[in-house]
Every structure is written in C-alpha cells, then in structure tokens.
Amino acid sequence: MKIYLKEVSKSYDKKVIDNIDLNLEGYDAVAIIGKSGCGKSTLLRLMTGIEMPDKGRIIVNDKELNKSNLIEYQDNIGIVFQKHNLFPHLTLLQNITLILEKIKKLPKKEAKEKAINLLDNLHLKDQMNKRPRFVSGGQAQRASIARALATDPEVVFMDEPTAALDPILTKEVLDSVIGLRNLGTKFVFVTHEIYFVRKFADYIIFMDEGKIVEQGTPNILDNPQTKRLQLFLENEGR
Amino acid sequence: MKKFKLVQIVLAFLLYIFLFVFIINEVADVLDFTFLIENKSMLINGAMLTIGMSIASFISSTIVGFIIFLMTESKIVFLKTIANIYKEIIMGTPLLVLVFVVVYIIGVAIGIRNKMMLGFLSLTFYMSPYMTNVFEGAYKSIDSSQFMVMDFYGFNLYQRYRYIILPQMIRPIIPGLINNLSGIIKGTSILSTIAISEIFYATSILSNKSYRYIEGYFVLWMVYLIITIPLSRLAKYLSRQENY
Numbered sequence: 001m002k003i004y005l006k007e008v009s010k011s012y013d014k015k016v017i018d019n020i021d022l023n024l025e026g027y028d029a030v031a032i033i034g035k036s037g038c039g040k041s042t043l044l045r046l047m048t049g050i051e052m053p054d055k056g057r058i059i060v061n062d063k064e065l066n067k068s069n070l071i072e073y074q075d076n077i078g079i080v081f082q083k084h085n086l087f088p089h090l091t092l093l094q095n096i097t098l099i100l101e102k103i104k105k106l107p108k109k110e111a112k113e114k115a116i117n118l119l120d121n122l123h124l125k126d127q128m129n130k131r132p133r134f135v136s137g138g139q140a141q142r143a144s145i146a147r148a149l150a151t152d153p154e155v156v157f158m159d160e161p162t163a164a165l166d167p168i169l170t171k172e173v174l175d176s177v178i179g180l181r182n183l184g185t186k187f188v189f190v191t192h193e194i195y196f197v198r199k200f201a202d203y204i205i206f207m208d209e210g211k212i213v214e215q216g217t218p219n220i221l222d223n224p225q226t227k228r229l230q231l232f233l234e235n236e237g238r
Numbered sequence: 239m240k241k242f243k244l245v246q247i248v249l250a251f252l253l254y255i256f257l258f259v260f261i262i263n264e265v266a267d268v269l270d271f272t273f274l275i276e277n278k279s280m281l282i283n284g285a286m287l288t289i290g291m292s293i294a295s296f297i298s299s300t301i302v303g304f305i306i307f308l309m310t311e312s313k314i315v316f317l318k319t320i321a322n323i324y325k326e327i328i329m330g331t332p333l334l335v336l337v338f339v340v341v342y343i344i345g346v347a348i349g350i351r352n353k354m355m356l357g358f359l360s361l362t363f364y365m366s367p368y369m370t371n372v373f374e375g376a377y378k379s380i381d382s383s384q385f386m387v388m389d390f391y392g393f394n395l396y397q398r399y400r401y402i403i404l405p406q407m408i409r410p411i412i413p414g415l416i417n418n419l420s421g422i423i424k425g426t427s428i429l430s431t432i433a434i435s436e437i438f439y440a441t442s443i444l445s446n447k448s449y450r451y452i453e454g455y456f457v458l459w460m461v462y463l464i465i466t467i468p469l470s471r472l473a474k475y476l477s478r479q480e481n482y
C-alpha cells in the first residue's frame with residue numbers, strides 16, 4: 001500500500017500538524033519519534049483516517065482519501081492504541097470473533113478458528129475466554145494487536161502500544177510485534193522505546209512542534225543532523 | 239474500632255425509635271388499630287392495586303423512557319428536539335398537576351374516561367424522563383475510545399446498540415431503575431386524588447370513617463417504607479458492584 005501525505009496541516013486550539021509531507025512507500029516498519037505533545041498521535045490519527053486534515057491531502061494508492069473511500073482504506077489497515085481499547089464486556093476471543101462475524105461476515109466456525117489462531121500466535125490461547133479486566137495489561141494489549149490483525153491489514157498503525165506497561169510486559173508485547181513483522185505484517189508505530197526503534201524500524205521520522213525535523217534510515221539515530229534530535233536522544237537516555 | 243462503629247449504628251437506630259415513640263405518645267393516648275384489622279381486605283386490595291399500578295407504570299415508563307433516550311442520542315435534530323422538549327415539559331410539572339392535566343385535558347381530548355387508564359398514563363408520562371436519565375447515565379459511562387473502534391470498523395447503528403452499547407448498559411441501569419420503581423410506588427399515592435382505590439385512598443377512607451387518622455396514616459407510612467427502603471438498599475448494593 002502506498003501512503004503519501006501532501007502538505008497536511010491540522011489545528012485544534014493551536015496548530016498541531018504543520019504542513020507535513022511524507023511518503024511511506026517501500027518501508028516495512030516506520031517509527032515516529034519525538035517528545036510528548038509534538039503531534040505524533042495526531043499524525044497517526046490523520047494517517048488512519050480517524051481524523052481528517054484541515055489542509056492538505058492524504059493519498060492512498062494514488063487516490064485522495066475522502067469520506068467515500070475511507071471505509072475501503074480502513075478495511076485494509078489495523079490500529080492499536082496506548083490503551084488496549086478492547087470491548088470490556090466481551091472475552092478476548094469474542095472481541096475478535098465479533099468483528100469477523102458481524103462486520104466481516106465470516107461464517108461462525110471460520111471466524112472462531114481464525115480468532116483462536118491469531119490469539120495463539122500471540123500466546124494468548126489459554127487466556128482467550130477471559131474478559132479484558134481479568135488479564136494483564138500486556139495480555140490485553142496483545143489481544144488488541146490480535147484484533148487489529150484479524151482483518152488481514154496491509155499495515156498496522158500503533159500508537160505507543162506499550163506506554164501503559166511495565167518493562168517486562170513491554171518486552172513481551174514488543175517481542176510479539178517483532179514476530180509479526182517476520183511474518184510479513186507492515187507497521188507504522190509511535191514509540192518512546194528507542195532501543196526498540198533501533199532493532200525494529202527501517203525508517204524513522206523525528207517530529208518536533210508539528211513538523212518533521214529529520215527522517216531517514218536508523219542511521220539518523222547515530223548521526224543526528226539537528227540539535228533538536230541530538231537533545232531528544234540525550235533526554236531519552238539511551 | 240469496629241465494635242465502636244456498631245455501637246454508633248445501634249445508637250442511631252435507637253434515636254429514631256425513641257423519636258417515633260415520643261411523637262406518637264404526644265399525639266395519642268390510646269392507639270387502636272382494630273378498624274384496620276377489621277377492614278384488612280380493603281387494605282390488601284389497595285396494596286395490590288398500588289403494586290399492580292406501579293409495576294404496569296414501571297414497565298411502560300421504562301419503554302417510553304428508552305424510546306426518548308434513543309431519540310436524544312439520535313443524530314437527527316428533529317427527533318432530538320422532540321425528545322428534549324418532552325423531557326423539559328414533564329420534568330417541570332409536579333405529578334399532582336400532571337394528573338389533573340391528563341384527566342381534564344389530555345383524557346378529554348383523546349376521549350379516555352377510565353380513571354385507571356388515566357392514572358396509569360399520568361405515571362407513565364411522569365416517570366419516563368427519569369427513566370431516560372437512567373439510560374443516558376449508563377450510556378455516558380461507555381468509554382469514548384469504544385466509539386472510535388466502532389467507527390473504525392464501520393459498525394452500523396443496529397450493530398452498535400445490539401453488540402456493544404446495550405450489553406454494557408444493562409448492569410449500570412439496574413440501580414437507577416430500582417430507584418425509579420420506588421419513585422413510582424410513592425407516586426401512586428397521588429392517584430387517590432382521582433379516587434383510584436390504591437392503598438393511600440383505601441386508608442384515607444377507613445380513617446375518615448373511624449376518625450382514627452393517626453393509626454391509619456402511621457400504618458400507611460410504614461407500608462410505604464417497608465417497600466421502598468429495601469428497594470433503595472438493593473439499589474445501593476447493586477450500584478457498588480463493578481461493571482465489567
């Protein structure tokens with residue numbers, strides 16, 4: 001999938017995304033980094049069509065994203081957020097089968113098989129009949145990754161999927177993500193875990209105050225060209 | 239510490255019992271409940287009517303309240319406005335006034351004369367906005383991130399309510415519904431003004447005949463409390479239970 005942002009801006013009370021141009025074509029794991037409040041989550045919401053830009057265009061496979069083709073685009077992507085976002089009244093398994101059965105209209109048996117398979121890939125088979133409140137934060141987050149994968153997305157967008165987790169659970173979730181990348185899923189993700197970015201990303205976008213300040217291969221972490229990225233990396237302490 | 243707490247609770251109860259006994263003693267020398275016992279079938283029928291009327295109005299006001307709730311959550315401004323006007327009008331009207339409006343204006347206009355039916359309609363109108371409030375409260379307790387997920391996967395309106403919203407509303411509405419049931423039971427006493435022989439009306443008649451108002455209204459008061467206090471305790475208990 002070709003995703004291309006052209007002169008995209010978005011304001012709330014103030015300008016949050018400031019005239020961003022970005023081409024994600026050809027990368028398998030794009031990391032968006034930057035300090036808190038610089039607009040990473042907003043950029044991700046724009047890229048996933050959850051919000052529309054005030055100015056500029058988002059072009060997917062050579063077609064501008066608009067209300068009429070939004071559903072088709074969102075059918076082909078997955079999202080995972082900081083908080084797990086699972087439906088609290090459904091078990092981990094039901095959270096996935098609901099989407100497959102009722103929205104994607106898969107036959108019941110097929111939906112269940114597929115859901116169990118996905119949960120198994122994320123080592124959750126023994127937890128699948130519990131509701132989100134009764135599993136750990138890491139398990140819930142992995143289940144929401146499984147749900148994001150259920151619709152066979154070409155790209156999965158993740159916004160700090162481990163921000164709410166302690167280091168052990170963070171490692172557990174990130175290891176699963178690495179496993180998925182090896183299976184061929186593409187990712188665009190926001191994270192504060194710089195060591196993970198080094199290990200996982202093949203393209204890095206560093207943002208500050210709504211603008212992209214540096215972008216490129218993981219090399220830019222070793223050779224920051226700007227003072228701002230240098231400072232950011234020092235502050236992250238790794 | 240725990241023991242001390244218990245002592246305080248017992249003391250609080252004793253204070254109330256003392257007040258009851260004191261007041262009753264002040265107003266009456268001899269209490270005579272025989273007239274109530276002699277006419278107990280009339281009282282039981284009254285109580286039955288109160289309960290029956292309450293349950294019927296509870297069911298109908300829940301249904302009407304739910305429809306009004308759906309309208310207030312609708313994206314169609316016309317429906318939303320109709321629902322909001324309805325809520326404002328009814329919630330601004332005292333039940334006693336509403337009963338007379340229903341009997342002398344609405345009832346006449348639509349040609350209903352049956353006073354039971356008119357009483358039932360009054361209570362239904364009166365309680366339905368409070369039922370709507372209960373539904374709205376439960377709806378608001380659903381985290382906004384879930385709506386984002388539903389948008390993302392393209393849930394339609396039916397799928398939203400059927401699979402996500404309503405199942406999560408059931409538990410949080412129960413305490414509110416119980417409290418409203420209690421409100422309806424108390425509200426039925428107003429129907430005595432249109433001579434519906436529920437328990438309040440029955441007791442008034444008996445007290446009038448025997449001139450034993452103190453005993454009559456005291457027993458009546460106790461009957462209401464025996465029903466409403468357990469309901470309110472149950473609602474409190476259920477609202478403490480965690481929702482998912």
Ligand SMILES: Nc1ncnc2c1ncn2[C@@H]1O[C@H](COP(=O)(O)OP(=O)(O)OP(=O)(O)O)[C@@H](O)[C@H]1O
Nearest residue numbers: 012013016034035036037038039040041042043160
């Ligand atoms: N829905 C909104 N309404 C108003 N302001 C918003 C909204 N969403 C974000 N903002 C503001 O936009 C700015 C960027 O927010 P954003 O969430 O994109 O930052 P972020 O880089 O993801 O930060 P963090 O690392 O803390 O998650 C912030 O100043 C934030 O307060």
Ligand SMILES: [Mg+2]
Nearest residue numbers: 040041042159
């Ligand atoms: Mg963010």
